[in-house]
Amino acid sequence: MNWKPDRKDKKAIYKQLAEYIEHGIIDGTFPLDNPLPSERKLAEEFNLNRSTVVAAYDELESNGLIERKRGSGTVISKDIWGLTKKRIPSWNRYVEAGSFQPSLPVVQRLRKETEDQKLINLASGELSPDLFPLEYMGKITSTRTFVGNLGYDHPQGNQILRSTIAKHVKKYKDIEIDPSSILITSGAQQALHLVVQCLLKPGDAVALEDPSYHYGLSIFKSAGVRTYLLPVDKDGINPDHLRKLHQKHRIRMLFLNPAHQNPTGAFLSVERRKQILELSSEMGIPVIEDDPYSLTSFSGEKTSPLKSMDVNGNVLYISSLSKIVASGLRIGWIIGPKPVIERIADAKQQVDFGHASFTQWIANEFLDSEYFDVHLNNLISKLMQRRDQIVTSLRSTLEDHVGFHIPQGGIHLWCELKKEYSEAKLLEAAIKRGVIFVPGLTMGEKKGFVRFTFARENEKNIERGIKRFSEAFFSL
Known part of the structure; x- marks a missing residue:
């Protein structure tokens, strides 16, 4: 042959x-x-x-x-x-x-590997089961009677839950909103998908943070939109970079994760928030604010989102219970102008005929109960302990071979590895030793970075996991 x-x-x-x-x-x-x-x-x-x-x-x-x-x-x-x-x-x-693009091969590999219960999981962006409020959920389901419709609910989601979310965001995030401007979604992921599919068309230019969780999402490629990156430092993106990017590419939409950003942990400064809102109004660029982590601030201080400062209606606000209560509830929401919410709600109806009534009921009961604050305080305390453990472990095992900014909230730590290495070989070496993490290239263009998530494992496993990672790192 x-x-x-x-x-x-x-x-x-x-x-x-x-x-x-x-x-x-x-x-x-x-x-x-x-x-x-x-x-x-x-x-x-x-x-x-x-x-x-x-x-x-x-x-x-x-x-x-x-x-x-x-x-x-x-x-x-x-x-x-x-x-x-x-x-x-x-x-x-x-x-x-098919027109819907698959995830990056590395992302698919990570998803499969995280199913292995024997691996120490420093990759999955979710809470560990012991951080779920199972005791409180048990009290709710055993002492309260389900009130709701087991048929199809309102296209925008259960009206009682939307009213509770309106009270929730006013109390915790200084957002004044009418329930009619809220859409319940299956987590923040579905919210992002609906926004991209309903409000953008092929060829539109959007701006993403670099690095960013959004970078690896296939929804942008599937929709045929062009993505441009804005560098993130410890204070978030620089508004001047957004202005220059818009002048060159006519940006149609800006996607931001301003509070304890995934993966860097960066917190967009108040001054930059004001400038971004001014630019949004000046150039007519909608801002999509993805806010999963603002309630996990380790300082205990209230964190006001961009949406709370938005007087012109330029911000679509997305949040969920996935990172603060339980990912399996699949409860997220979009807050925005009524015409936008109605358009997106129509699309969601075409996809799934609305959200599950029972999980909406549980979410409403929990958010509206005295248990929520108790759970949130306990969650923040435990996340701080795990954050401190991963910082200690990295410093003791990798010393001057690693650099990072200590996050003041959220669940991720972004590390720069000060050594030439192959990302693929490092991942394989780590998996072989029983630990998994997220290679930095899946979240941006810069080489030499990794993301560790400290919400999935307890302190003992975090210590073991970082030790195994360091062994893999020094084996290359």
Whole structure:
């Protein structure tokens, strides 16, 4: 066989191989009465991974060109021209042709690895089960009677819950809002997806923080929008950078995580907040404020979001209970101008016919109870202890090989590693030693950074996890 895969071609290697075999069947290179080469032989012949050959044979089998027979190997279909054989759809082609883009391969890998309960998890951006208010939820469900409609609820979400959220954001975040300007969503992720799908069109330019959780989201690519990055320092983004970016690319929307930003922990200064709102009004750029962490401020001081300073209605405010109560409740919300909320609510109805009534009821009862403040104070105290532990562990194990800003809230710590290394090799070395983290390149363009989440593990496991990470780091 004189064929070789073209590794510079954008076409996947398995597809090249499938096409080569298909042409070989047609021109007689592979006779109809002989078995095709085994997966192992083809892998050795062309210096390919066996999984690549398997994918190529899957493609040919789905197209009805070959058959796999136990004990006989892989043979060319006797009904190759499809006269009697029922054809199987080429699912690989459908998977690749879909308009909704898959997550980055590294992100998919992290998601699978975090399912391994044996790994110390410093990657998942959620609370550990022992931080969930299970005791209080148990009291609510055992002592109170469910009040609600088990049928489809209001398109914007349960009216009682929206009224409770209006009181909640007024008390804790200084946001004055009518319940009719609130939409209940399945967490902040769905809120972001709906905003992008409903308010932007292909080719629109949006600005994201760099680094940022938003950087790795496929929703922007799927919508066909162009993303431009704004560097983040300890005080958040620089408004001057936004002005220059808008002059060059005509930014249509700005996405911000101003309080204890994911992943840097940065807190957008009050002065910069004012400047961003002024620029938003001057240039007509809507601001999407994603606020999962402001209630976790370790100082105990109230943190007022951009939305509380927004007198012109330029800010769409997104928040949820995922990072302060429980991610499994899937309760988030969008606050904004009524026409926008009604537009997005219509889209949500098309997707899921509205949010689940029972979880809305539980969320309402908990937010409106005396348990909420008790839980929040306990959560902040435990997160501080875990933050302090990860800082201590990093300093003792990596010393001057690591640099970081100590976050004053939230659940993440952003580290710069002061050594040349391969992100892929470091991740593999860490997983091999039983700990997982988030490589920095999944959250921005800069190399040499990692994100640790300290909300998922207790102090003892954090200490063990950082020790294992340091062993992986020094092994490279």
